[in-house]
Amino acid sequence: MRSSRASLLATSVFVCNLLFATPARSAVLIHTNDILGELEPCGCRSNPKGGLARHYTLIKRTENTAGAGAVLQLDGGDLFFASATTAPMLVKQAKVQAEFIAKALDLTGLDAAVPGEKDFSLGLSVFENLLDGHKFKFLAANLVRKNSKNFLEPYAFFSKKSEKTAPLRIAVLGLVGEELSWPKELQVLPAIKTAEKWVPELRKKADFIIVLSHLGFEKDQELAKKVKGIDLIVGSHSQSFLQEPVKLSGASLIQASFKNQYVGVLSLTAPLSENDLGNYKLIGLDSGFDSEPGKPNPIDSLVVDFKKAIAELSTKQDAELGITTTATPQITFQTFPRCVDCHRKQADFWRKTPHFKALKSLVDKKQARNKDCLLCHSLGLGELNGFSDVNKIGALKPDPETPLTSPSSAPSLSLSPEQLSEALDKGAFKTLENAWAPVQCENCHGPSGNHPFGANAYSKKVEKAKCLSCHTPDRATEWYDKTSLQEKVFTEKLKRMTCPPGDPTEEP
Ligand code: HEC
Ligand code: HEC
Ligand code: HEC
Ligand code: HEC
Known part of the structure; x- marks a missing residue:
C-alpha cells in the first residue's frame, strides 16, 4: 500500500500526462x-x-x-x-x-x-x-x-x-x-x-x-x-x-x-x-x-521620426503656399503687445496664466510645428494673418492691407526646439514678445480688426463655447463628467481666467 501522499503525487503526475496527451x-x-x-x-x-x-x-x-x-x-x-x-x-x-x-x-x-x-x-x-x-x-x-x-x-x-x-x-x-x-x-x-x-x-x-x-x-x-x-x-x-x-x-x-x-x-x-x-x-x-x-x-524612435516628418512638411507647405490657407483672409489679428499700453492690468494678469505658455508647452514637446496641436495652442492658425511659424518666434503674418506696427516687424529666428526652449527660459519672451502668439487676448475676446479704432468692438464677455472649443472632453478631462461639462468646475475655471476689471490706460 502506498502512502496517501505518494498516491496524490501519482495522481497529479497522471493529470499532467493527461494534459500533455x-x-x-x-x-x-x-x-x-x-x-x-x-x-x-x-x-x-x-x-x-x-x-x-x-x-x-x-x-x-x-x-x-x-x-x-x-x-x-x-x-x-x-x-x-x-x-x-x-x-x-x-x-x-x-x-x-x-x-x-x-x-x-x-x-x-x-x-x-x-x-x-x-x-x-x-x-x-x-x-x-x-x-x-x-x-x-x-x-x-x-x-x-x-x-x-x-x-x-x-x-x-x-x-x-x-x-x-x-x-x-x-x-x-x-x-x-x-x-x-x-x-x-x-x-x-x-x-x-x-x-x-x-x-x-x-x-x-x-x-x-x-x-x-x-x-x-x-x-x-x-x-x-x-x-x-x-x-x-x-x-x-x-x-x-x-x-x-x-x-x-x-x-x-x-x-x-x-x-x-x-x-x-x-x-x-x-x-x-x-x-x-x-x-x-x-x-x-x-x-x-x-x-x-x-x-x-x-x-x-518612430515617434521621434514622426515629429521631424511633420515639422518638415509644415515648413515645406508654408513655403509652397506662402500662407497656410486662404479660408478667410479678411480677418486681421492683433497680438497682445498691441494691448499692453491701454490694458496693462489685464495683460499682466494674463501673463501669469497657463495660456501665456501654451506655445512653450508645444516647443518643449517638440510639437510646435504640429498644426493639429497649434489649433488650440496659438492664435489665428491657418488664417492669412494668423500665427504661422514658431521659428519666426510666432510672428503673425503681416497684413498687406493694414500694416501693423510691432507684430509684423518682429525679428524672425531660426532656432532648434531646444534652442528656442532655452531662449524662452532665459527670458527671450520679454524682448521678442511682440511676435509670439500663444493662447491670448484675441482667442477669448476677438478677433476684432483694428480695435480700439473702427467698428469692430471687442466683446468683453467671453462666451462659454469659446472656452469649450479648446477645452474639449478629451483635452480637459477634469472639466467633464465623461462628456458632460461640470458647470461648477467651469465656473471655477472661468473665475481663474477672468481678467481683472480696470479702465484702459489706468495704471496697475
Ligand atoms: C489705444 C488704446 C487701446 C488699445 C491699444 C487697445 N484697447 Fe481695448 N479698449 C480701449 C478702450 C478705450 C476701451 C473701452 C471703450 C470700448 O469699449 O471700446 C477698450 C475696451 C476693450 C475691451 C472691453 C470691451 C467692453 O465691452 O468693455 C476689451 C476686451 C479690449 N478692449 C481688448 C483689447 C485688446 C485684446 C487689445 C489688444 C489687441 C486692445 N484692447 C487694445 C482702448 C484700447
Ligand atoms: C484657443 C484655445 C483656448 C481657448 C479659447 C481657451 N483656452 Fe484655456 N487653455 C488652452 C490651452 C492650450 C491651455 C494649456 C496651456 C499650457 O499650459 O500649455 C489652457 C489652459 C487653461 C487653464 C489651466 C488648466 C486647467 O484646466 O485648470 C484654465 C483654467 C483655462 N485654460 C481656462 C479657460 C477658460 C475659462 C477659457 C474661456 C474664457 C479658456 N480657457 C479659453 C486653450 C484655450
Ligand atoms: C482641442 C484643443 C487642443 C488640441 C488640439 C491640443 N491641445 Fe494641448 N491642451 C489643450 C488644453 C485645453 C490644455 C489644458 C488642459 C488642462 O490642463 O486641463 C492643454 C494642455 C497641454 C499640455 C500641458 C501643459 C502643461 O504643462 O500643463 C501640453 C504639453 C499639451 N497640451 C500639448 C499638446 C500637443 C503636443 C498637442 C498636439 C499633439 C496638443 N496639445 C493638442 C488643448 C488642446
Ligand atoms: C482665457 C480667456 C481670456 C484671455 C486670454 C484674455 N481675457 Fe480679457 N477677459 C476674459 C474674461 C472672462 C473677462 C471678463 C468678462 C466679463 O466681465 O464677462 C475679461 C475681461 C477683459 C476686459 C474688461 C475688463 C473690465 O474692465 O471689466 C479687458 C479690457 C480685457 N479682458 C482685456 C484683455 C487683454 C488685453 C488680454 C490679453 C493681454 C486678455 N483680456 C486676455 C477672458 C480672457
Missing part, C-alpha cells in the same frame, strides 16, 4: 479601439495614458509570459484619423500621421482590424494605400464595393498557441454599422443578416468565434441577442469603457474606451470560461509602460 487550447487576446490617429498622447492632461510606444511594451511583456505565438491582437477601427472629415489645412499632415500609425502597427504585430467610418476621412483610395504593404488585415463582411469588385475579406482564421497548448483556431468576422456614413464607392449590408449568414459556417471550422465590430455598444447588444454562436464581440465606435465583459445570450461583449488609454487583455480558452471572463483586464497605459531612459523601443 490532449493539450488544452488557449491564447491571449489583446484589443483596442478608436485610436484616432494618436501615436503619442498629446500631454494635455496630467499623467496622460496611452501611446503606441507603451502599447508595444505591453505586447512584449504579454508575449514574454504567454509566448509570442499565443497573442491575438485586434482593433475595432477608427485607427488612423481623429475625425470623419479633416480640415484642408491638416490633410497632408493627417496622411503622414496615418502612415506612421500603420508602421507602428506592424511593429506591435496587430493581426486584424475592422474599418471605422473615420478611417475613410481622406477617402477610399488613401485608406487602401494605407493597407498596402503592411502585415495587418482589415476585415469587413458587410462593407462591399458597389461595383462588385472585391473590397476587404469578410473574415480571417487565426491559429494561436502557447508552448504548452494545442492551437486554438479562432475565426474573426468583421462587421460595421449600417447607419454610419461610408465612402460613396461602398455599400453597407445589414449587419445582423450578414452575421446570421457567416457565423454557422465559421463555427464548423473554428474553436472560437469573435465578431470584430464597428457597430457601437448598443448595436453589439442587439447582435448578441439575435445571432447565436458568437463567443465574443470586440467592440468600438461608442468608445465604451467596459471594465468587465458584458454577458448577453452566450456572447461576451468587450470594449476599451479610446485612444489606447486602456487596452483589454483576455485569456481565451474554448469554450470561454467564467474564469477567463473574471480575469479580464483593462490595462491603463500609464508611465509604468514607458521605456527605460536611454533605451527607446522601436516605436519611441
